[in-house]
Amino acid sequence: MHPSDGTLRRALDEPMAIAAAKREHVASCSRCAERVRRISADAGAVQAMLRTPSTGIDVVAARARLARTEAASPVQRPAKRLRLHQRSGRTNRLVAGLGVALTASVVLVVSGGAQDFLSLFQPSRVAAVPVTASDVRSLAGLASYGSVAGGSSIAFEPEPDAAAAGLAAGIDAPVIGDIPAGTTGAPQYAVVSGGVVTFTFSKQPAEAAAARAGGQLPPLPDGLDGSTLSVMIAPAVVVSYGIDPSSFLRSESLPSGEAFVVVKTQTPTVTSTGVTVQQLEAYLLSVPGIPAGVAAEIRALGDPTQTIPIPIPVDLASGSPVSINGVSGLLIGDSTGLGSAVIWQHNGVVYAIAGTVTSNEVLGIARSTR
């Protein structure tokens, strides 16, 4: 059997890396000899084209130059900020819905703690909480019961390839085996930086927020005032097919053909101080303005330290449990028929896939992703 062009090319540079049987074949095959001649001619021509004269490089001076640059600009590297705009309009509804879900889930998770370092946990499953647009506004209002800090430092950075993205994120880029036939173009990579989002509960703004919601703040448990809860978000690798990942995540446009985005990140770690997360959840679900139905849904999830609640806007999408290679996940179907998404967790890693693909296709992508 004739070796491939790639093997013959490598044989020119690293002959001993080629199996002996292949070398012997090439030595006795006139057809392969002709191929080697062509390949060698191209390689020689390109080598001549790209030849550059060697010059000495002063590494010590270069290191000093870099030190001066760093001393002059010790600020953070410039990076494109990731913003999840929520725009109206049919073409943006899928992404807007997912953006609402993400925002609300952060608000839900950021909710807790008091004086001492009480708990450190990593949720191990995801579950849907159906919400309406007004529910989302109510849940987002929970942030006004204190202050949220740190989220603005999360940045979005394009990366040239999977290796660079994996290196930057500290987690291997996802490998997708089953790409829908309607998807065209090479994958594009990006990294969303990690960060720590901290919610600090404060009595005074909480009382004001309760008054705005038309009620009174329930009695505060000991230690709740001034308590904090931090969500540590690891860097995420983003791989997109058929669309630039930044434009997709910013809801700027949806592609005309099939496109999807895969996000892979370590499971967020939640640290609370003071009261337990369970105590905090119980308290926040009892404040004025939280819809009773949503509160019931969240309580029904059980232990909040084990579950990432994913709010599903009922007018935009629907959620249903699915199995991804034996692991339970959540399939989110866009009610407009424009697309679908799936999120699941396996071995401490969260995967999310969304795009202008059918539910079956997004499940196929998910089940072939590792």
Next chain:
Amino acid sequence: MTDLPRSAAAVGAAPTSFDRLFDEEYARVAAIARRVLGDPAAAEDVAQEVFLDLHRRFGDTPGAQAPAWARTAAAHTALNMIRTNRRRAAREHLYAAEPDASHDPQAVVETAETTKAVRSALARIPKRQATVLVLRYSGLSYAEMASALGIGVNGVGTRLRRAEARLRKEIGDASI
């Protein structure tokens, strides 16, 4: 698709300090950029940019995959420069004069024209192909290229072969 553990194994190094990485890799990173840009000063600008970014991203212990990252970043950054207008002045300077050791005016003109044609062709072919060419002719082994590109070592030869055929076709034999 990339298999990072395999890439890390190909590099095979323990976590690296930034200073040591700089000492070991700076000249090579600058050479990669030089391969694309031709101009040593512009190439050093790229190398500085790459190491500044690397230090800010990964700190003082950038890890075993940092050399591969730096090499790829150098190739991409330099290729981006010749593909965009953001360093138009530098590029025009580059295209205008690439002095040869010879003092023959005719030879100087021909060298400059050839250099211009080669950079222009590098800017036109797919970036992944241009990258493998730049890395190979900067002296990287197939294992190092596999690590830098995030592909299997068996795929390197295939990509390189296609890239060489494409570049040669793009520029035409007459320009060599």
